[in-house]
Amino acid sequence: MTTFATPGAGQQSTLTPRLIELAHALFEAEQTAPVSRFRTPEEMCRAIELAIPEKGSSPERVMDLLEDVALATPRTASRRFFNQLFAGRHDIASAAEIVAVLLNSSMYTYKAAGPHVLIEKELGEHMGRKVGYDDGEGIFTPGGSLSNFAGIMIARNEFNERCQQDGHDGSWLTLYSSELDHYSIAKNLAMLGLGRRSLRKVATDERGRMRADALRDAIKRDIEEGAKPFCINATCGTTVLGAYDPLDEIADVAEEFGVWFHVDGAFGGSTALSAKHRDHLKGSERSDSFTWDAHKMMGVPLSCSVILTKDKGLLRKHFSESASYLFQSDEDELNHGVKSMQCGRRNDCLKLWAAWQHLGDEGYARKIDRLYDLARSFAERVKKDPRCTLSKEPESVNVCFEVTGKPSDLICETLRQQQKSLVGFGIVDGRRVIRAAFVNADVDEADLDDFFDNLVEVAMTLPDGDNAL
Numbered sequence: 001m002t003t004f005a006t007p008g009a010g011q012q013s014t015l016t017p018r019l020i021e022l023a024h025a026l027f028e029a030e031q032t033a034p035v036s037r038f039r040t041p042e043e044m045c046r047a048i049e050l051a052i053p054e055k056g057s058s059p060e061r062v063m064d065l066l067e068d069v070a071l072a073t074p075r076t077a078s079r080r081f082f083n084q085l086f087a088g089r090h091d092i093a094s095a096a097e098i099v100a101v102l103l104n105s106s107m108y109t110y111k112a113a114g115p116h117v118l119i120e121k122e123l124g125e126h127m128g129r130k131v132g133y134d135d136g137e138g139i140f141t142p143g144g145s146l147s148n149f150a151g152i153m154i155a156r157n158e159f160n161e162r163c164q165q166d167g168h169d170g171s172w173l174t175l176y177s178s179e180l181d182h183y184s185i186a187k188n189l190a191m192l193g194l195g196r197r198s199l200r201k202v203a204t205d206e207r208g209r210m211r212a213d214a215l216r217d218a219i220k221r222d223i224e225e226g227a228k229p230f231c232i233n234a235t236c237g238t239t240v241l242g243a244y245d246p247l248d249e250i251a252d253v254a255e256e257f258g259v260w261f262h263v264d265g266a267f268g269g270s271t272a273l274s275a276k277h278r279d280h281l282k283g284s285e286r287s288d289s290f291t292w293d294a295h296k297m298m299g300v301p302l303s304c305s306v307i308l309t310k311d312k313g314l315l316r317k318h319f320s321e322s323a324s325y326l327f328q329s330d331e332d333e334l335n336h337g338v339k340s341m342q343c344g345r346r347n348d349c350l351k352l353w354a355a356w357q358h359l360g361d362e363g364y365a366r367k368i369d370r371l372y373d374l375a376r377s378f379a380e381r382v383k384k385d386p387r388c389t390l391s392k393e394p395e396s397v398n399v400c401f402e403v404t405g406k407p408s409d410l411i412c413e414t415l416r417q418q419q420k421s422l423v424g425f426g427i428v429d430g431r432r433v434i435r436a437a438f439v440n441a442d443v444d445e446a447d448l449d450d451f452f453d454n455l456v457e458v459a460m461t462l463p464d465g466d467n468a469l
């Protein structure tokens with residue numbers, strides 16, 4: 001009989017062998033089965049018992065069910081998964097994540113989490129130095145969207161010192177961000193009570209980078225109309241094109257108008273690790289806060305996102321509340337709950353620390369370079385094939401293209417239904433284009449050939465269609 005309870009003295013949990021079996025079944029499927037077994041939600045409900053029963057089942061039965069669910073899940077570690085800005089699996093990071101789950105620490109105090117708090121501190125400072133914050137700090141959040149939330153919230157509170165205590169005074173605060181930014185910027189402004197109308201979208205150049213001249217004009221115009229600009233958000237690695245806003249030029253504007261400078265490097269922040277491509281982030285040291293998702297290009301399991309601040313003490317200033325039932329031992333410096341928007345908080349740092357222990361700065365630099373090489377290599381395939389049109393030269397690790405005259409959305413959906421690959425589409429210059437993200441460093445040239453050939457082959461079976469919107 002499988003047991004799940006903490007074993008008593010002299011007993012051993014039998015959970016581990018069954019879990020390993022399940023993991024092997026999954027690894028096997030990742031190599032041999034399609035990236036995703038296509039089923040409609042109705043078919044899925046018929047295939048797997050998902051309803052909560054009146055009476056419980058045996059551990060064996062639940063483990064069988066878990067295996068059914070695992071094998072029915074789209075496989076993000078498959079070499080045919082190009083759909084999202086994360087993919088693949090780093091074994092050591094996954095092992096560390098399992099360890100973190102078994103430890104079940106909450107990251108709010110040193111008393112509860114011990115060394116993990118020190119690991120979080122080390123990572124925040126190390127990542128800060130990579131973006132040019134010599135004396136900064138960082139805290140893990142549940143994802144890039146919420147790291148952006150934290151950055152924008154600090155910007156708002158620094159602008160209006162009374163806001164934390166008295167709430168927003170109703171003045172028209174404005175934030176400036178590229179027209180190609182991530183939707184979390186608008187969402188966060190709505191969540192912060194500033195409203196979406198606070199978001200001023202700034203035009204981009206032909207490479208998808210925010211134009212500093214347009215930014216300056218927009219700020220001047222808004223000030224004349226009574227707005228109070230409080231924040232500029234620059235994107236490092238836009239979601240579709242992977243473009244990098246020119247940070248140095250934007251920093252000049254931020255300094256000119258005295259506004260907070262946040263960088264959304266959720267996707268592209270990891271490029272700071274590569275000596276070859278780091279220039280994309282030139283000027284990051286002039287920003288005030290920086291979002292960096294390690295679960296994207298760095299390949300560790302979701303979620304693993306950090307909000308970095310250039311100055312130490314800001315996180316505590318803007319997130320701390322007193323709670324005598326929680327913060328009882330040690331100095332606040334070690335009680336990370338006073339720096340976080342959460343109370344109970346999962347341990348997202350151990351997996352990144354373990355992967356970094358294994359790869360070192362050097363190994364991570366090679367990994368990031370490889371992603372850029374894969375994207376470049378795939379773009380060459382697209383350019384060479386007369387049936388395809390490359391939308392733009394890749395700015396980083398995304399490739400956007402069309403199979404000329406064939407509808408991009410239908411191509412992606414057919415690939416999914418035929419279980420050949422998972423890839424998505426986006427909008428570039430008013431056209432619906434396929435966006436392939438190269439974020440799995442384990443993919444090789446043969447995988448690229450296979451993905452590309454299948455995609456074009458499937459496209460050729462489809463009716464013609466126009467991708468213009």
Ligand SMILES: Cc1ncc(COP(=O)(O)O)c(C=O)c1O
Nearest residue numbers: 085143144145182237239266267
């Ligand atoms: C530029 C950018 N910012 C923020 C996010 C949000 O990150 P997360 O999915 O971790 O919330 C994304 C996600 O793709 C992104 O591309």
